[in-house]
Amino acid sequence: MAYKIVRKERLSPNTVLIEVEGRDIAESAKPGQFIMLRIHGHGERIPLTIADTKPDAGTITLIFQEVGKTTYQLGRLEAGESIRDLVGPLGTPTEIEKVGIVIVVAGGLGTAEMLPIARAFRAAGNHVITIIGARSENLLILEKEIGEASDELIVTTDDGTKGLKGVVTLPLRELLDKKIGDLVISCGPVIMMKVVADLTKPYGVKTIVSLNPIMVDGTGMCGSCRLTVGGKTRFVCVDGPDFDAHQVDFDELRIRQAVFKKYEKLAYDAWLKEHEEHECKIGEAAKK
Numbered sequence: 001m002a003y004k005i006v007r008k009e010r011l012s013p014n015t016v017l018i019e020v021e022g023r024d025i026a027e028s029a030k031p032g033q034f035i036m037l038r039i040h041g042h043g044e045r046i047p048l049t050i051a052d053t054k055p056d057a058g059t060i061t062l063i064f065q066e067v068g069k070t071t072y073q074l075g076r077l078e079a080g081e082s083i084r085d086l087v088g089p090l091g092t093p094t095e096i097e098k099v100g101i102v103i104v105v106a107g108g109l110g111t112a113e114m115l116p117i118a119r120a121f122r123a124a125g126n127h128v129i130t131i132i133g134a135r136s137e138n139l140l141i142l143e144k145e146i147g148e149a150s151d152e153l154i155v156t157t158d159d160g161t162k163g164l165k166g167v168v169t170l171p172l173r174e175l176l177d178k179k180i181g182d183l184v185i186s187c188g189p190v191i192m193m194k195v196v197a198d199l200t201k202p203y204g205v206k207t208i209v210s211l212n213p214i215m216v217d218g219t220g221m222c223g224s225c226r227l228t229v230g231g232k233t234r235f236v237c238v239d240g241p242d243f244d245a246h247q248v249d250f251d252e253l254r255i256r257q258a259v260f261k262k263y264e265k266l267a268y269d270a271w272l273k274e275h276e277e278h279e280c281k282i283g284e285a286a287k288k
Contacts, residue, residue: 002082003037006059011141014066015109016075017051023058025050025088031116032094032210032242035062036218038085039073046070047215047237050089051112051142063112063141069268090218091241094210096120100182103175104130104150105168105196107188111142113210114187119149121185127151129180131171133188137162169195176203183208186245190254197245207245211236213256227253 007019025035029050036045052061066075077083094117102121106114111132122128130150134140135158147153154171155163164171168188175181176199186196187210200207213236216222220238227234230247234240 002084003086004082005077005079008077008079011063012139015063015139015141016066017061017063018074018077019054019059019061020083020086021058022060022086022088023055025086026053026058026060027055029053029060029089030093031096031120032113033089033091034218034241035060035086035088036090036215037062037074037083037087039070039077040084043073043084044070045085045216045218047090047212047218049113049212051115053116063109065109068264069271072268073271087218091237092239094120094185094208094242096124098125100126101180102126102128103172103181103184104128104146105172105184105186105188105192106130106132106146107168107186107192108134108139109141110187110189110192110210111140111146113212114185115142115146115149117185117210118146122149122151129175130154131156131168133157133168133192135159167195168192169199172196173199176200176205181205184245185210185242187212190250190257193245193248194250194254197248197250201246208242209245209248210241211243211248211253212241213253214260227256 004021005018009017011017034047034049036047038045048062048064050060051063064071066072104114104118118128118130128150129152130146131154133156156168184200184207186193193209213225215237216224218237220235225236228249229243
């Protein structure tokens with residue numbers, strides 16, 4: 001079965017949004033869950049967050065960064081083309097309850113993960129303060145959407161081109177110093193989540209992180225996404241992706257994230273060379 005892309009939008013230089021047909025997933029997915037997809041029969045499986053659902057239309061929204069062979073291939077597909085395999089929803093949904101003031105902290109692509117979660121916490125009666133950050137203004141995504149899903153929105157950029165100059169933990173510290181926040185939930189680069197966890201721990205504020213380690217099958221069979229939480233081995237694909245930030249071994253997670261870097265680069269370089277040669281042949285044929 002093929003899953004048709006009905007809409008495509010480029011959110012930043014290397015971030016792409018696609019809306020894909022998938023009625024069963026759209027009707028059952030909950031905030032915090034993800035899918036596994038395979039572009040074609042010879043491709044690898046990759047996990048992607050479900051950033052939005054439209055049950056009436058039977059579609060789901062996926063947002064990804066072009067960082068390797070498969071995501072670059074996916075980014076070259078256009079509306080009307082199809083994806084070979086789409087499996088989900090997978091993972092344990094985010095636990096949504098009324099706790100008071102929820103501070104959502106998102107860095108880069110993590111904003112896509114936090115969008116449905118912010119909406120759900122607000123719908124549950126919480127006051128949601130969202131902090132989003134990126135290196136520069138042109139790398140910010142979903143600012144309007146997550147702003148509408150929040151009661152307050154704070155924007156930061158490393159270079160100061162939009163919002164506050166600095167990283168997301170600066171306004172977070174200010175809020176915590178004022179004793180604002182009953183729950184912090186975060187998603188973004190591993191180092192950012194580690195800093196968030198280290199920051200909130202002395203304040204005694206419950207903190208959840210949504211993790212996105214390397215996955216192969218997404219069902220707990222391969223063990224590629226295992227990590228240590230509270231001294232015990234957990235599998236992100238089935239036990240997560242949400243975990244108590246103060247219990248996560250971020251150093252181990254960071255090391256595991258780099259395990260296949262060498263092979264990812266080799267695969268991307270080989271694909272890029274093949275793609276460039278193919279484009280060159282097409283160009284030469286067009287001139288004749």
